Amino acid sequence: MSELTTINAVRDTIAAKKVSAREVAADYFKRISARNGELNAYLTLCEERAYRQADRVDAMVAAGKPLPPLAGVPVAVKDVISTRGIRTTCSSKILTNYVPPYDATAVTRLETAGAVILGKTNCDEFAMGSSNENSAYGPVQNPAAPGCVPGGSSGGSAAAVAADLAVASLGTDTGGSIRQPGSFCGIPAMMGSYGRVSRYGLIAFASSLDRIGAFAHCVADVAAVLKILAGRDPNDSTSTTAPVEDYVAGLGKPVAGMKIGIPKEYFGAGMDAGVREKVTAGIELLRKLGCDVREIQLPHTDYAIATYYIIATAEASSNLARYDGVRYGPRVEGDSLSAMYRKTRGAGFGAEVKRRIVLGTYVLSAGYYDAYYLKGQKVRALIAEDFRNAFAQVDAIVTPVSPVPPFKFGERVDDPLQMYLADIYTVTASLAGLPGISVPCGRIGGKLPVGLQMIGPAFGEAPVLRLAHAFEKAGGATL
Amino acid sequence: MKISREDVLRVAELGCLELSEAELERYRAQIDEILEYIDKLNELDTANVEPMAQVLTEVQTADATLREDLVVPCAVADEVLQHAPDPEPPYFRVPKVIER
Numbered sequence: 001m002s003e004l005t006t007i008n009a010v011r012d013t014i015a016a017k018k019v020s021a022r023e024v025a026a027d028y029f030k031r032i033s034a035r036n037g038e039l040n041a042y043l044t045l046c047e048e049r050a051y052r053q054a055d056r057v058d059a060m061v062a063a064g065k066p067l068p069p070l071a072g073v074p075v076a077v078k079d080v081i082s083t084r085g086i087r088t089t090c091s092s093k094i095l096t097n098y099v100p101p102y103d104a105t106a107v108t109r110l111e112t113a114g115a116v117i118l119g120k121t122n123c124d125e126f127a128m129g130s131s132n133e134n135s136a137y138g139p140v141q142n143p144a145a146p147g148c149v150p151g152g153s154s155g156g157s158a159a160a161v162a163a164d165l166a167v168a169s170l171g172t173d174t175g176g177s178i179r180q181p182g183s184f185c186g187i188p189a190m191m192g193s194y195g196r197v198s199r200y201g202l203i204a205f206a207s208s209l210d211r212i213g214a215f216a217h218c219v220a221d222v223a224a225v226l227k228i229l230a231g232r233d234p235n236d237s238t239s240t241t242a243p244v245e246d247y248v249a250g251l252g253k254p255v256a257g258m259k260i261g262i263p264k265e266y267f268g269a270g271m272d273a274g275v276r277e278k279v280t281a282g283i284e285l286l287r288k289l290g291c292d293v294r295e296i297q298l299p300h301t302d303y304a305i306a307t308y309y310i311i312a313t314a315e316a317s318s319n320l321a322r323y324d325g326v327r328y329g330p331r332v333e334g335d336s337l338s339a340m341y342r343k344t345r346g347a348g349f350g351a352e353v354k355r356r357i358v359l360g361t362y363v364l365s366a367g368y369y370d371a372y373y374l375k376g377q378k379v380r381a382l383i384a385e386d387f388r389n390a391f392a393q394v395d396a397i398v399t400p401v402s403p404v405p406p407f408k409f410g411e412r413v414d415d416p417l418q419m420y421l422a423d424i425y426t427v428t429a430s431l432a433g434l435p436g437i438s439v440p441c442g443r444i445g446g447k448l449p450v451g452l453q454m455i456g457p458a459f460g461e462a463p464v465l466r467l468a469h470a471f472e473k474a475g476g477a478t479l
Numbered sequence: 480m481k482i483s484r485e486d487v488l489r490v491a492e493l494g495c496l497e498l499s500e501a502e503l504e505r506y507r508a509q510i511d512e513i514l515e516y517i518d519k520l521n522e523l524d525t526a527n528v529e530p531m532a533q534v535l536t537e538v539q540t541a542d543a544t545l546r547e548d549l550v551v552p553c554a555v556a557d558e559v560l561q562h563a564p565d566p567e568p569p570y571f572r573v574p575k576v577i578e579r
Binding site for chain 2: 097098099101102194195208234238240300302303305306307309310317321324325326327328329330331333334335336337338339340341342343345346347349351354355357358359361362365372374375376377378379380381382384416417420431432433458
C-alpha cells in the first residue's frame with residue numbers, strides 16, 4: 001500500500017474497492033508505530049476516532065454513495081489545533097493533560113470531507129520556534145535530512161507527511177511556521193491569506209498573524225486541502241466572505257506571461273551559497289516556463305524581523321495570560337492566588353515561551369508602548385504598503401523561504417536573535433496578511449532540501465497554487 | 480544596556496511569571512540584545528503613518544463584524560471541569576483570595 005500517498009490515489013483505490021478506508025488507516029498506523037519512535041512527529045494518536053471515521057467512509061462505499069473529496073485520506077493535525085476528546089498540548093507542559101471539549105472548524109471541515117485524522121503532531125511550544133527544538137516533548141527528526149532539524153514550528157506536521165506517516169497535514173503559520181518546515185522537509189506547504197481559513201479552535205499565539213494551512217506531497221493535494229479549509233465561519237469573526245475559488249480546477253491553466261517579481265532585498269548578504277544557487281536555478285526555471293520575471297523592490301524588508309518580534313511577542317504575552325493553573329493544566333500551589341499563578345506559569349512554560357512573554361510584556365508596558373508596540377504597528381503598515389505597491393506591477397513574488405538549509409540540532413537554539421533573523425523571508429508575508437507557499441526547489445549536494453517561496457496578493461491563492469504546480473511539474477524538486 | 484535586571488523582574492511580575500536567578504540573567508542579556516536590534520526601527524520616520532493593528536480591510540470584514548446576538552446552548556461545563564486542576568462543579572476552585 002506504499003503507493004497510497006496522494007489524495008487521489010487513496011480516494012480512487014477506496015472507491016474502486018481495492019482497499020477499504022479501514023485498511024488504509026491500519027497501514028498508516030503500522031508505519032507510524034514503526035517510525036515514530038525515531039522521528040517523534042506524532043505526540044498523540046487517535047486510533048478509535050480514525051477507525052470510526054474510516055468505517056463511515058467504508059459504509060458509503062458499500063452503499064454506493066458518492067464519496068466526499070478527501071474520503072479515507074489519512075491526515076495529521078498540529079497539536080495547537082483543538083480536537084474534541086483528543087489531548088491537545090501545544091507541545092507544552094502547561095497543557096500536558098488538556099482535552100478540548102470541541103473541534104476546531106478546520107478539523108470539522110476535514111472530517112466532513114471524509115478525511116481520517118490519525119493523530120496530533122509535535123511542534124515548537126505554542127508554535128514559537130523555527131526548529132521544533134522548543135517542544136516540551138522532544139525535538140522532531142527531519143526525515144528528508146537525517147541529523148537535522150525539521151524546521152518549525154510545524155515540524156511534526158511536515159515530518160509526518162515527508163516520512164509517509166500521513167497523506168496531508170494541518171500546520172499553522174505565524175511568521176513562517178508552515179513554509180519553513182515545508183522547505184526543510186522537502187514538501188509543498190501553504191498558508192492562505194489572513195482571513196481565508198477559520199481559526200476557531202486554534203489555540204492562539206499571535207492573533208493578528210496566526211493562520212492554519214496545509215502540507216502534502218504535491219501542490220495539487222495542498223490545493224485540495226486548502227479548498228476544504230477555506231471560507232467563512234460564523235465562529236471566527238476574522239474569517240472572510242471573500243469567494244473561495246476552485247483551487248484544484250485552476251491548476252492546469254498556463255503560467256506563461258505571468259508577471260513574477262523578484263525582490264532584490266531578499267538576495268543580500270546572509271544567504272547560504274547553496275540556497276542561493278538553488279533559488280537562482282528555480283527562478284531560471286520560471287523563466288523557461290514563459291513567466292515574465294522582473295526585479296522589484298520591497299524597501300522595508302530589513303525592518304521586518306524587528307517589527308514581527310514586537311507584534312508577535314506582544315500578542316503572545318496577552319494570549320498566554322489564560323494559562324494560570326485555574327481552568328486547565330497542572331497547577332503548582334502557592335501561598336496566595338498570585339503566587340500560584342507565578343509558580344504554575346514558571347514551571348509550565350519552556351524557555352522560549354517565557355522569553356517571549358517577558359519581551360512581549362515589556363514592549364506593551366507603560367512607558368515603552370509607544371516606542372515599541374506602536375512603532376511596530378506603524379512599520380507593519382509600511383511593509384504592507386511595499387507589497388501593495390509591488391502587486392500593482394506583478395502577479396506573484398518569488399523569494400527563498402529560508403536563508404539557511406536545514407541545520408543540526410543545538411546549532412542555533414542558544415542564540416535567540418540569530419534564530420529570529422533566519423525568519424527574514426517569511427515574516428514579511430505574515431505581517432502583510434498575504435498567501436504564501438513553499439515549493440521544493442532542489443537539494444543542496446543532493447541532500448539538504450531548499451524551498452522556493454511564492455507570495456500572492458491578498459486572496460490570490462489560486463495564481464500562487466497554479467504557479468507552484470507548474471514549477472513542480474517542470475521538475476522544480478530535482479533542480 | 481536597554482533592559483536592567485529590575486526591568487525584567489518588574490515585567491515578570493506583570494506577566495505573573497516566576498523566574499529563577501539563572502533565567503533572570505539569561506533572559507535579561509538575550510532580550511537586551513534583541514531590543515538593541517529592534518532599535519533599528521528608529522531609522523524610519525513614522526510620524527505620519529497610521530498604525531496597522533490588523534490586515535483585513537473593512538470590505539473584507541463587513542459581513543463578519545456584526546451578527547444577531549443569539550443565545551445558543553453550550554453544554555460542555557462538565558467536560559471542561561473534568562480536566563481542571565481543582566474543580567468543584569460547577570466551579571473552579573482557587574486559593575483563598577480575600578483575607579478576613
